[in-house]
Amino acid sequence: MVRDYIRQRFFPHLWCAGCGHGTVMSGMIRAVERLGLERNEIVVVSGIGCSSRMSGYLDFHTMHTIHGRALAFATGVKMGRPDLKVIVPMGDGDALAIGGNHLIHAARRNLDLTAIIMNNRIYGMTGGQFSPMTPFGEKGTTAPLGNIDHAFDIVELAKGAGASFVARTTTYHVQEITRFIAKAIQHKGFSAVEVMSQCPTYYGRKNRLGGAVDMLERYRDGTAPIGSKKGTENPDLIQRGIFVEEERPEYSGEYSTLVNNCRRSAQDGER
Amino acid sequence: MGALYAGLGFYAGYPITPSTEIAEILAERLPELGATFVQMEDEISSMGAIIGASLTGLKVMTATSGPGFSLMQEGIGYAVMAEVPSVVVNMQRGGPSTGLPTSVAQGDVMQARWGTHGDHSIIALTASTLQDAFEITVQAFNLAETYRTPVVLLFDEVLAHMREKVTVPAPGELEVVERLRTSVPKGTNYHPYLAREDGRLPMSDFGGRHRYNVTGLVHDMWGFPSTDPKVAYDLLHHLVDKLENRADVIAHYKEYYLEDAENLLIAYGSPARSALHLVEERRNRGAKIGLLELQSLWPFPKRTVRKKCEGRSHILVVEMNRGQICQEVAKAVSNPERVYLSNRFDGMFISPQDILQTLNVIGGRGI
Numbered sequence: 001m002v003r004d005y006i007r008q009r010f011f012p013h014l015w016c017a018g019c020g021h022g023t024v025m026s027g028m029i030r031a032v033e034r035l036g037l038e039r040n041e042i043v044v045v046s047g048i049g050c051s052s053r054m055s056g057y058l059d060f061h062t063m064h065t066i067h068g069r070a071l072a073f074a075t076g077v078k079m080g081r082p083d084l085k086v087i088v089p090m091g092d093g094d095a096l097a098i099g100g101n102h103l104i105h106a107a108r109r110n111l112d113l114t115a116i117i118m119n120n121r122i123y124g125m126t127g128g129q130f131s132p133m134t135p136f137g138e139k140g141t142t143a144p145l146g147n148i149d150h151a152f153d154i155v156e157l158a159k160g161a162g163a164s165f166v167a168r169t170t171t172y173h174v175q176e177i178t179r180f181i182a183k184a185i186q187h188k189g190f191s192a193v194e195v196m197s198q199c200p201t202y203y204g205r206k207n208r209l210g211g212a213v214d215m216l217e218r219y220r221d222g223t224a225p226i227g228s229k230k231g232t233e234n235p236d237l238i239q240r241g242i243f244v245e246e247e248r249p250e251y252s253g254e255y256s257t258l259v260n261n262c263r264r265s266a267q268d269g270e271r
Numbered sequence: 272m273g274a275l276y277a278g279l280g281f282y283a284g285y286p287i288t289p290s291t292e293i294a295e296i297l298a299e300r301l302p303e304l305g306a307t308f309v310q311m312e313d314e315i316s317s318m319g320a321i322i323g324a325s326l327t328g329l330k331v332m333t334a335t336s337g338p339g340f341s342l343m344q345e346g347i348g349y350a351v352m353a354e355v356p357s358v359v360v361n362m363q364r365g366g367p368s369t370g371l372p373t374s375v376a377q378g379d380v381m382q383a384r385w386g387t388h389g390d391h392s393i394i395a396l397t398a399s400t401l402q403d404a405f406e407i408t409v410q411a412f413n414l415a416e417t418y419r420t421p422v423v424l425l426f427d428e429v430l431a432h433m434r435e436k437v438t439v440p441a442p443g444e445l446e447v448v449e450r451l452r453t454s455v456p457k458g459t460n461y462h463p464y465l466a467r468e469d470g471r472l473p474m475s476d477f478g479g480r481h482r483y484n485v486t487g488l489v490h491d492m493w494g495f496p497s498t499d500p501k502v503a504y505d506l507l508h509h510l511v512d513k514l515e516n517r518a519d520v521i522a523h524y525k526e527y528y529l530e531d532a533e534n535l536l537i538a539y540g541s542p543a544r545s546a547l548h549l550v551e552e553r554r555n556r557g558a559k560i561g562l563l564e565l566q567s568l569w570p571f572p573k574r575t576v577r578k579k580c581e582g583r584s585h586i587l588v589v590e591m592n593r594g595q596i597c598q599e600v601a602k603a604v605s606n607p608e609r610v611y612l613s614n615r616f617d618g619m620f621i622s623p624q625d626i627l628q629t630l631n632v633i634g635g636r637g638i
Binding site for chain 1: 322325
């Protein structure tokens with residue numbers, strides 16, 4: 001039951017009506033449930049922003065840190081207790097603007113963390129400023145005349161930085177959220193899962209995209225699974241799916257090998 | 272070395288002069304001990320990583336210098352707010368900005384106190400010899416664990432690059448405080464932020480039997496965000512009072528020839544070496560002069576300083592900045608008009624002659 005994994009006394013949550021983040025949270029809980037993980041085995045480390053409030057609602061070991069640095073705090077948690085599963089929910093501003101450096105370095109190290117990037121293309125908590133994911137020409141309160149910045153492609157960025165698991169889906173595709181997050185948690189190494197998540201309150205309203213339902217329909221119509229006929233026929237569609245899933249030496253495992261080698265050579269020295 | 276003696280389990284850092292040697296030594300020593308060393312991408316993430324690791328139950332430390340210390344400030348504030356035991360070494364160099372990277376200074380005294388935003392309190396310790404640095408480092412871990420607070424070790428470039436003999440105390444010779452963990456059994460409601468009668472908050476490690484929330488927001492006894500004015504008021508009181516009300520207990524200092532001293536020098540960190548040299552040299556010539564060496568700067572040991580300064584003709588604060596501790600001394604004593612400053616802030620180490628010159632001026636003997 002999803003209910004078993006949340007702290008009901010801290011509800012209602014602060015997300016706006018129609019926000020996609022609750023869908024992502026529910027997908028993540030279902031992934032944990034599907035994997036049969038104990039609540040005590042999981043640490044959720046988040047940063048600052050709408051999406052980052054998720055940590056407080058979940059009945060795991062939870063840490064709500066500072067803006068952009070969730071992956072840095074999570075690195076300490078994972079290296080302190082490599083046996084725990086560490087999940088890091090972040091927003092696009094949190095993960096890619098202020099926290100962009102930590103994202104690429106965590107990916108490069110291939111430390112076994114599960115980064116869930118909720119991409120709503122806007123800073124919601126502060127009221128609708130453009131983010132590094134706001135497309136060129138779109139509007140935000142700090143881009144009233146249209147955004148002249150260019151957006152990142154999270155998948156390409158994570159791939160380039162060396163993430164060994166990279167996936168993308170949307171809040172319309174709820175089954176995929178659960179499936180991808182479950183795979184990401186199981187994956188031994190750094191995993192980045194982008195979930196496009198609607199913000200009807202700010203991004204939707206500023207850019208005349210309609211309500212939550214309209215935005216979800218755009219996710220349905222504007223995306224296609226990797227290699228699908230729909231995607232091949234229309235290359236402008238955003239691709240969904242698992243882009244990278246590779247076995248590579250994982251950081252905390254490598255560190256414990258290093259420690260063991262160190263101890264073995266110390267013992268040999270004593271003989 | 273002191274950190275290893277205290278049981279350091281996790282270090283994260285980023286290279287910066289003059290603190291890099293700490294990282295280099297720990298990169299070799301920690302794996303041998305089964306403990307963790309991580310080189311992070313910057314000082315912000317280093318501070319974040321040690322906080323995360325501390326919550327899994329380890330004793331943690333990072334080390335840096337000026338610019339890196341500036342970058343760590345937000346994380347230090349988080350450790351204050353979330354009450355996470357942690358030790359931050361700042362090997363002070365000339366500032367502001369890149370300043371004088373290989374020269375000595377003590378310009379970060381106020382930054383250690385007020386560097387992170389918001390009302391708060393913090394512990395900062397220092398030392399003037401490597402032997403004392405060893406012992407005060409053990410103390411830093413003890414205080415961090417006791418009060419669940421970040422502790423700043425405010426050393427300086429001279430100490431960082433100095434070589435001198437250190438006698439490593441035998442295990443058990445120095446007290447090592449271990450983390451206080453909750454005895455609340457599984458399933459019972461554990462309140463991570465409900466202080467006991469003695470003000471201490473027993474912890475529960477991540478991965479352990481209690482699941483709770485840690486946040487930098489104002490929070491209630493569960494660690495859950497709150498905007499209730501009463502909750503905010505009580506929390507701020509607790510965070511400040513737990514240290515300020517214990518300033519006398521936290522106070523660390525050494526005194527030399529104070530009994531009959533007419534003139535009193537107050538120094539801390541490496542300048543205390545020059546001050547002591549001068550005091551001993553003047554004593555040999557019959558001058559009534561003494562030295563109070565402060566080893567804890569924050570919370571400022573007001574009562575100690577006030578008491579030790581009573582009845583002195585002149586009080587001369589020796590430091591390598593524009594008078595950051597001198598101001599605090601003047602505020603603490605009953606005779607502030609007798610407080611003078613002898614300082615250097617040009618990257619050169621303050622010498623006994625420099626201090627003597629100031630003494631001569633104060634004494635009306637000219638330069």
